[in-house]
Amino acid sequence: MKPVAVIIDDEVQIRRLLRVALEAENYQVHETDNGRDGLIEIANRKPAVILLDLGLPDMDGLDVLKRLREWSEAPVLVLSVRDDEQGKVAALDSGAEDYVTKPFSTPELLARLRAAQRKTRPEEEVSIFKSGDLIVDLTARVVTRGDREIKLTATEYALLRLFVRHPGRVLTHRYILREIWGPKSEEHRQYLRVYITHLRQKIEVDPTTPCLIKTESGIGYRFDAA
Amino acid sequence: MALRLVAEHVDRDLRDIMSEEKIAGPWKSGDRLLVAVSASPYSERLIRYTRRLAASMEASWIVANIELSRSLSEQEQTRLTRYLALARQLGAEVISIPGSDIGEALLRIARQHNVTQIVIGKPLGTRWASFWKRDPLHWLMRNSGNIDIHMIPADESARPGRGESIEERLARAPWQDYGAALAIAAGVTGLSLSIFDYTGYWAVALFYLLAVVLAATRLRRWPTLFLAALSAVLWDFLFIPPRFTFYISQFQDFMMFGAYFVIAIVIGHLATQLREREQSERRREERATALYRFTRALAASSDLDEALPKISALIKNSFQADAAVWLRDESGLSCHAAGTFKPSSKDESVAVWAFQKKQSAGKSTDTLPDADALHVPLITGDRAEGVLSVRLANLPTIEQRELLDAFAAQLALFVNKERALEESREAQIARQSQKLQKTLFDSVSHELKTPLAAMTAALQQPQPDCAELQQAAHRLTRTVDHLLDATRLESGLLQPVREWCDPAELIREAVAASGLKDGAVRVNIAKDLPAISVDSRLIQQALGSLLSNAVAHGKSEQPIEVSAARDDSMLVVSVADHGPGLAPGEENKVFEKFYRGPRTRPGGLGLGLSIARQLVEAHGGQIVAQNQENGGARFSIRLPIGEVMRLPSEAATA
Numbered sequence A: 001m002k003p004v005a006v007i008i009d010d011e012v013q014i015r016r017l018l019r020v021a022l023e024a025e026n027y028q029v030h031e032t033d034n035g036r037d038g039l040i041e042i043a044n045r046k047p048a049v050i051l052l053d054l055g056l057p058d059m060d061g062l063d064v065l066k067r068l069r070e071w072s073e074a075p076v077l078v079l080s081v082r083d084d085e086q087g088k089v090a091a092l093d094s095g096a097e098d099y100v101t102k103p104f105s106t107p108e109l110l111a112r113l114r115a116a117q118r119k120t121r122p123e124e125e126v127s128i129f130k131s132g133d134l135i136v137d138l139t140a141r142v143v144t145r146g147d148r149e150i151k152l153t154a155t156e157y158a159l160l161r162l163f164v165r166h167p168g169r170v171l172t173h174r175y176i177l178r179e180i181w182g183p184k185s186e187e188h189r190q191y192l193r194v195y196i197t198h199l200r201q202k203i204e205v206d207p208t209t210p211c212l213i214k215t216e217s218g219i220g221y222r223f224d225a226a
Numbered sequence B: 001m002a003l004r005l006v007a008e009h010v011d012r013d014l015r016d017i018m019s020e021e022k023i024a025g026p027w028k029s030g031d032r033l034l035v036a037v038s039a040s041p042y043s044e045r046l047i048r049y050t051r052r053l054a055a056s057m058e059a060s061w062i063v064a065n066i067e068l069s070r071s072l073s074e075q076e077q078t079r080l081t082r083y084l085a086l087a088r089q090l091g092a093e094v095i096s097i098p099g100s101d102i103g104e105a106l107l108r109i110a111r112q113h114n115v116t117q118i119v120i121g122k123p124l125g126t127r128w129a130s131f132w133k134r135d136p137l138h139w140l141m142r143n144s145g146n147i148d149i150h151m152i153p154a155d156e157s158a159r160p161g162r163g164e165s166i167e168e169r170l171a172r173a174p175w176q177d178y179g180a181a182l183a184i185a186a187g188v189t190g191l192s193l194s195i196f197d198y199t200g201y202w203a204v205a206l207f208y209l210l211a212v213v214l215a216a217t218r219l220r221r222w223p224t225l226f227l228a229a230l231s232a233v234l235w236d237f238l239f240i241p242p243r244f245t246f247y248i249s250q251f252q253d254f255m256m257f258g259a260y261f262v263i264a265i266v267i268g269h270l271a272t273q274l275r276e277r278e279q280s281e282r283r284r285e286e287r288a289t290a291l292y293r294f295t296r297a298l299a300a301s302s303d304l305d306e307a308l309p310k311i312s313a314l315i316k317n318s319f320q321a322d323a324a325v326w327l328r329d330e331s332g333l334s335c336h337a338a339g340t341f342k343p344s345s346k347d348e349s350v351a352v353w354a355f356q357k358k359q360s361a362g363k364s365t366d367t368l369p370d371a372d373a374l375h376v377p378l379i380t381g382d383r384a385e386g387v388l389s390v391r392l393a394n395l396p397t398i399e400q401r402e403l404l405d406a407f408a409a410q411l412a413l414f415v416n417k418e419r420a421l422e423e424s425r426e427a428q429i430a431r432q433s434q435k436l437q438k439t440l441f442d443s444v445s446h447e448l449k450t451p452l453a454a455m456t457a458a459l460q461q462p463q464p465d466c467a468e469l470q471q472a473a474h475r476l477t478r479t480v481d482h483l484l485d486a487t488r489l490e491s492g493l494l495q496p497v498r499e500w501c502d503p504a505e506l507i508r509e510a511v512a513a514s515g516l517k518d519g520a521v522r523v524n525i526a527k528d529l530p531a532i533s534v535d536s537r538l539i540q541q542a543l544g545s546l547l548s549n550a551v552a553h554g555k556s557e558q559p560i561e562v563s564a565a566r567d568d569s570m571l572v573v574s575v576a577d578h579g580p581g582l583a584p585g586e587e588n589k590v591f592e593k594f595y596r597g598p599r600t601r602p603g604g605l606g607l608g609l610s611i612a613r614q615l616v617e618a619h620g621g622q623i624v625a626q627n628q629e630n631g632g633a634r635f636s637i638r639l640p641i642g643e644v645m646r647l648p649s650e651a652a653t654a
Helices: A012-024 A035-045 A061-068 A085-093 A106-119 A154-165 A173-181 A186-203 B002-021 B043-057 B074-089 B102-112 B136-143 B166-172 B175-199 B201-216 B221-238 B251-299 B304-319 B345-357 B398-460 B466-490 B503-513 B536-553 B608-617
Strands: A004-008 A028-032 A049-053 A076-081 A098-102 A128-131 A134-137 A142-145 A170-172 A213-216 A220-223 B032-037 B060-067 B093-098 B117-122 B148-153 B322-329 B332-335 B374-380 B383-391 B499-501 B521-525 B532-534 B560-567 B570-576 B622-627 B633-640
Touching: A004 A012, A004 A035, A012 A028, A012 A106, A028 A035, A035 A061, A049 A061, A049 A106, A061 A076, A061 A085, A076 A085, A076 A106, A085 A098, A085 A170, A085 A173, A098 A106, A134 A154, A154 A173, A154 A186, A154 A220, A170 A173, A173 A186, A173 A220, A186 A213, A186 B499, B032 B043, B032 B074, B032 B102, B043 B060, B043 B074, B043 B117, B043 B148, B060 B074, B060 B102, B060 B398, B074 B093, B074 B398, B093 B102, B093 B251, B093 B398, B102 B117, B102 B136, B117 B136, B136 B148, B175 B201, B175 B221, B201 B221, B201 B251, B221 B251, B251 B304, B251 B398, B304 B322, B304 B398, B322 B345, B332 B345, B345 B374, B345 B383, B374 B398, B383 B398, B398 B466, B466 B608, B499 B503, B499 B536, B503 B521, B503 B536, B503 B560, B503 B570, B532 B536, B536 B560, B536 B570, B536 B608, B536 B633, B608 B622, B608 B633
Parallel strands: A004 A028, A004 A049, A049 A076, A076 A098, B032 B060, B032 B117, B060 B093, B117 B148, B521 B560
Antiparallel strands: A128 A134, A134 A142, A170 A220, A213 A220, B322 B332, B322 B383, B374 B383, B499 B532, B560 B570, B570 B633, B622 B633
């Protein structure tokens, strides 16, 4: 049986475009143009992935997301416009897996879709992560490149561990802060970038052109494990 | 009519000449009338008469109030204030000056203001009163020279009851001063009795005289004169032989007593007069200082919100009273928040009345005198700009009323000026925005339509040209992005979220995001640049604008140079190209919205650099453009480095 995708977007053109792209990837596509119908559709179809536009005619896309998160764990990919960093961050913090910005390219969309689905596979604790000659052993708490061990501070290690456990997924600033420093972490916000820079200098092959930890401007960071 | 205008013009020039050359007038040209008023109930008649006379002669007129040293009763003050307000309302110029001699003061005003005719009321007083006082009327007539004097007899039938009853006068008498006079007399007498045996009785007269002079510097006029008379009587009775009688036996004692009596009275009179004059001078000076401070406070303020708290404080200082200011707005009248008291709804209705009728109302006026506050309208020309409300504890004196009126006049001018400024600013903004709108409309429609036309053309070919489509789509996206950025900046929604960044990383990310190929850009970043606290996204966007600008204007065969270095307390990030450079005088213009230089290639909205500048300025930085010596333009972003980053400490593990 084909996996099911539900598209909730009020623009006919976008829906048509998405349908073509998703059907080429062997999805069974259902689409609606408003939030109310979208929720019913999701409840009935039990989709493998949901594509949700934030600007809907009848209700806020963010509300749709919050409501469906009460009873569904299906991965949600948010479709947003540029210049709406706050909307994207809010959606990610409310449980969306990832976002794509309109206008988007089809390969990019499909890559995000795959990443979003991958991470929701049953959570078998990743104990060892490999990328090139970089090895992160989460059980032994050891990071090595080739034969050499890389010394990390507590914060750097916590960051790396967080990234390794969410490969390919964008992590918002707020999510990272909360995971590492707990609820009262706002004071660390202004230093986050510095910690990331330090971590990059230690684990990236060329820290000036990072391949592992990518910056998502205005939103957060993405760990590219591919 | 023309002749009248000429005459007025000549008269105005003449007054200027006179004040310049210090000629004591009058210099007969047009007519100008002067009328003297007091708290007397006949003053109203005088004012109206003069007004009729002035109207029939089409002359200007002045109402003078000579502030005599005698203090006025409450009733008299109210009356006088009313007369002066009436005079102002009828179009007179009102002058108040202190003086002890009405005639002299009037003549002084007349000469200063080039008055040709003086109107005064004929006193009803009994003849003997003018026997020992110098009669101001006769003196005026003798000394007026070529100024005509009109004397208006009082209308007997209009004579009210006595202005003030005996009881009122008694209630107002300075009993404390009389008490003090008695005490001084008793004290000096006691002292004199004890040393009288050594000094003789003539020396005692000197003690008494000394006491009178000293008392005159403290006490009021009548208590001083009372002391002078009392001391003469005491001296006669207690000291001049034969003692304990009023009888004086020797002729030289009689002479001495007479001389003493006259000297004591005269000295008492002169000293009190001097003191009163000094007091009134001081009051005038206080008034002048207050007015000066008031005007200075207004002059030093750039707008109403800055000025009003200052003047509220000044009024509080000068009058020990709370003030509130009402200003005209669309809905009528509204109270400005800077006042020192919160007006009640009753205050508001009185203020609205004062505003609508353009007349003072409330305390110490004819209209609603029971109100807590005095409401003075702010009038300029023929319209009221607002109302100044002052909540006075006591009835204001004439001087305070005049000062308040002067405050109100100054404030009215200021409000008027502010309004005019605001209107002209608004008009200018409207003109500019109209122009901007047209430019926006023209360039936006061009920028949106061109790629659309290209797309349509590409699609209509038998084999759709994908490269062309992509390029057009890219251009369209950039246009829309720029418009959105500009709108967002304009709306003031932009709030930089600062975080500590490594400048080198910031720049490399921006270069990577610009999509420039490795050979097209050369990056040269100084070592050990300190971390800066900025919104990385916004600074990268600004850098991106500079990079795409450099791509558009540089020569493609030579790489764009991006460099970063520290200049004292600033971080300087430069983007340099090898294109034709900036035209002279373009250094600032390139950052203006929709500016498109003569050397610009077609395409683009002219928004990118303007957006970059706003982004950098939101961080307290600057952006500058200049030509390089070896050709090409260099754009530099200068950001303040600020404080040194301190990372929260942590232990190394793992």
